Amino acid sequence: MDPKLHAITTTASSAASKVVRRIRGDRSGSAPPTGTSAITVHRPLDEVFGALAEPGLLSRVVPGLTEEITESGSHRFTWPTGDGGTGSAEYRITFDHPECSVLWEPVGDPGPLPRGGIVCAAAPGAWGTEIHAQLDETAPADPPETDQDLTLTPDRLVRTGLRHLKQVIETGEVMLVDLSSADRSAGQKRRTEKMSELLRTGGRP
Amino acid sequence: MKALCWEGVNELSVEDVPDPELLMARDAIVRVGLSSVCGSDLHLLDGYVPTMREGDVIGHEFMGEVVEVGSAVSRLRPGDRVVVGSVLGCGQCRFCREGAFSLCDNTNPHPAVQERVYGHATAGIFGYSHAFGGLPGSHAEYIRVPFADVNAVPVPEGISDEQAVFASDAVPTGWMAAEMCGIEPGDVVAVWGSGGVGLMAMHAAYLLGASDVIAIDRLPERLALAEQKAGAIPLDYEQADVAEVLADLTGGRGPDRCIEAVGMESHGQGIHGAYDKVKQALRLQTDRSVSLRQAIHACRKGGTVSIVGVFGGVLDKFPLGAAMNKGLTLRMGQQHAASYIPMLLDRIALGEIDPSYLLTHPMPLSEGPDGYDRFKNKRDGCVRAVFRPGG
Numbered sequence: 001m002d003p004k005l006h007a008i009t010t011t012a013s014s015a016a017s018k019v020v021r022r023i024r025g026d027r028s029g030s031a032p033p034t035g036t037s038a039i040t041v042h043r044p045l046d047e048v049f050g051a052l053a054e055p056g057l058l059s060r061v062v063p064g065l066t067e068e069i070t071e072s073g074s075h076r077f078t079w080p081t082g083d084g085g086t087g088s089a090e091y092r093i094t095f096d097h098p099e100c101s102v103l104w105e106p107v108g109d110p111g112p113l114p115r116g117g118i119v120c121a122a123a124p125g126a127w128g129t130e131i132h133a134q135l136d137e138t139a140p141a142d143p144p145e146t147d148q149d150l151t152l153t154p155d156r157l158v159r160t161g162l163r164h165l166k167q168v169i170e171t172g173e174v175m176l177v178d179l180s181s182a183d184r185s186a187g188q189k190r191r192t193e194k195m196s197e198l199l200r201t202g203g204r205p
Numbered sequence: 206m207k208a209l210c211w212e213g214v215n216e217l218s219v220e221d222v223p224d225p226e227l228l229m230a231r232d233a234i235v236r237v238g239l240s241s242v243c244g245s246d247l248h249l250l251d252g253y254v255p256t257m258r259e260g261d262v263i264g265h266e267f268m269g270e271v272v273e274v275g276s277a278v279s280r281l282r283p284g285d286r287v288v289v290g291s292v293l294g295c296g297q298c299r300f301c302r303e304g305a306f307s308l309c310d311n312t313n314p315h316p317a318v319q320e321r322v323y324g325h326a327t328a329g330i331f332g333y334s335h336a337f338g339g340l341p342g343s344h345a346e347y348i349r350v351p352f353a354d355v356n357a358v359p360v361p362e363g364i365s366d367e368q369a370v371f372a373s374d375a376v377p378t379g380w381m382a383a384e385m386c387g388i389e390p391g392d393v394v395a396v397w398g399s400g401g402v403g404l405m406a407m408h409a410a411y412l413l414g415a416s417d418v419i420a421i422d423r424l425p426e427r428l429a430l431a432e433q434k435a436g437a438i439p440l441d442y443e444q445a446d447v448a449e450v451l452a453d454l455t456g457g458r459g460p461d462r463c464i465e466a467v468g469m470e471s472h473g474q475g476i477h478g479a480y481d482k483v484k485q486a487l488r489l490q491t492d493r494s495v496s497l498r499q500a501i502h503a504c505r506k507g508g509t510v511s512i513v514g515v516f517g518g519v520l521d522k523f524p525l526g527a528a529m530n531k532g533l534t535l536r537m538g539q540q541h542a543a544s545y546i547p548m549l550l551d552r553i554a555l556g557e558i559d560p561s562y563l564l565t566h567p568m569p570l571s572e573g574p575d576g577y578d579r580f581k582n583k584r585d586g587c588v589r590a591v592f593r594p595g596g
Contacts, residue, residue, distance in 0.1 A: 156317060166310065173230060176314060177339050178228065179223075
C-alpha cells in the first residue's frame with residue numbers, strides 16, 4: 001500500500017477508535033445497545049466538519065432525534081423513547097477540531113438518553129471525507145419512514161442517519177419517496193373489502 | 206390519476222392513484238407523453254425481482270412535458286419537452302460526478318435491502334421494486350422526477366416523441382453495452398437478444414467501429430429487424446448451433462466482443478434449458494443464464510463480454526473457468542442515463558440512430574395489461590408496446 005495512503009487510513013481508524021473509547025469510557029459494566037457505521041462524503045474534510053457545526057445538521061445522524069438551539073445557545077434534544085414517548089434533555093456537544101470529532105452527551109444523569117460521537121477523516125484518493133459514527137442507547141420506537149425494509153438494528157439506525165447526513169451535505173436535501181408508493185392501491189382496497197364482506201356474511205347474499 | 210399497477214405475479218391493472226407532488230426542491234412533475242414497456246419489466250411481472258408490493262406503479266422508459274418544478278430546479282421550466290433517464294442520479298456524489306450515474310449514492314431511498322444483498326446500494330430506478338427505491342413508475346399520467354436538472358433532458362426540435370422515448374433507456378443501454386466492449390476497428394460483435402436494447406446495441410456497435418455484427422435470437426420478426434434495420438447478420442439459435450456458427454463466421458476465432466442483452470430469463474434448449482427453468486422455478490437459483498454462458502463460451506480468447514441484460518441475484522453453472530482461462534474481460538452494469546442521453550439525442554437528430562421503429566404497438570394506458578401480454582408473449586410481432594397516458 002502507498003505509505004501516504006496507509007498513514008491516512010491508519011490515522012482515520014485510530015481516530016475513530018479513540019472516539020469510540022471516549023464514548024464508551026465510563027460506561028463499562030453495563031453495555032448499552034450501540035450502533036456504529038461509516039460513510040464517505042464526496043466533499044473535503046474542512047467542508048464536512050464545518051457542516052456538522054450547522055444547527056440541525058448534526059441531529060440528522062440520529063433519525064428521530066430533534067435538535068433545538070435554545071436562546072442561551074445550548075442544545076436540547078427530543079428523543080422518542082422505547083415506549084413511544086418523548087424525552088428532552090440538554091446536551092453537551094464537544095467539537096474537537098484537531099481530531100475532527102464531535103461528541104454529544106446528556107448533561108447530568110444520562111438516564112435512557114442517547115450519547116454518541118462522530119469522527120471525520122480525509123478519505124484516501126479523491127473520495128472526500130470518511131465519517132465514522134457511533135450512537136449508544138436504544139433505537140427510537142418508530143423506524144424512520146425512508147428505510148423500513150429491514151429490521152431496525154442500532155447499526156442500521158446510525159447507517160440511515162449517516163446516509164441522510166451525506167445527502168444533505170452533497171445534494172442539499174434528503175431523498176424522499178412518494179408516499180403514494182407505500183399506500184395501498186385501489187385494487188388492494190377492493191380485495192380487502194371483498195374479503196371483509198365474505199368474512200362478515202359467510203358468502204351468503 | 207390513472208396508472209398501471211403491479212398487483213401480483215402476472216397481474217396488472219389500471220388503477221386510480223394519488224397525483225404526484227413536489228417533495229424536494231430539486232423535483233419536477235412531468236406529464237407523461239409516452240411510456241414504453243421494457244424487457245426488464247417482465248422480470249417484475251414474472252416475480253423474479255423481490256420487494257415489489259401490490260399497487261406499485263411500474264414503467265421506467267418515458268418522455269413527456271414538464272408541468273411543475275421545485276424551487277431549486279434551474280435548467281427546466283414548465284412546458285419543456287423532456288426525456289427522463291430510467292436510472293436516477295443526484296449529480297453530486299462521486300459516482301455521478303464521474304458519469305457513473307447508475308451507481309449514485311443518493312437516489313435510492315430504500316438502500317437497506319441492496320446493502321444486505323449486494324453489499325452496497327445502487328441508484329434508484331423508476332418503477333423497479335422497493336429494493337431500487339420504491340419510486341413510482343412512468344405508466345401513469347404524471348410522475349415526479351427527483352433531481353430533475355440531472356435526470357430530465359430537454360428534447361431538441363426535430364426529434365419526435367416516438368424517437369425521444371427510447372432515449373430514456375433502450376438507446377443509452379445499448380450504447381453503453383457497445384461502449385463497454387471497447388470496440389476496435391474491424392471487430393466482430395455478437396449480440397444475444399434482438400429486443401429494443403439488443404437492436405440499439407447493434408447500431409452502437411457499428412457506430413463505434415465494428416466491421417460485422419451478429420444478432421442471436423429465436424424470433425423471426427426480430428431477426429428480420431436486426432438484419433433490415435441494424436444491418437446485422439441474423440442467427441436463429443433454435444435452428445443452428447450458436448457456437449459452431451459463430452466460429453465459422455469468424456474463422457474459428459470467435460467474436461471479438463459479445464453483448465448479453467437478454468438477462469435473467471433467457472431461454473435455453475435441451476436438457477440445460479430445462480434444468481435452468483426447473484431450478485429457477487424452485488427458487489434454487491434466481492437467474493437463468495443460458496445466453497451468458499453461450500457468450501462466454503463463444504467469445505474469442507482475450508475478448509470482452511459486456512452484460513446489460515438485467516440479472517438480479519445468483520446464478521448456477523456460471524463458466525468462470527472459461528472466462529478466467531481465456532483471459533476475458535467482463536463488463537456490466539445498469540446504464541448511466543444522464544451521461545449518454547444528451548449525446549444520443551444529438552445522434553438521433555443527426556439521423557445516425559432512429560429508434561422509432563421499436564414502437565410496434567402504440568396503445569392507450571387503459572390497455573396496459575394487454576400491452577404487456579402482447580409484449581411478454583411476443584404476440585403480433587410486438588417489439589415494444591408504448592402507452593400514451595394522456596390518451
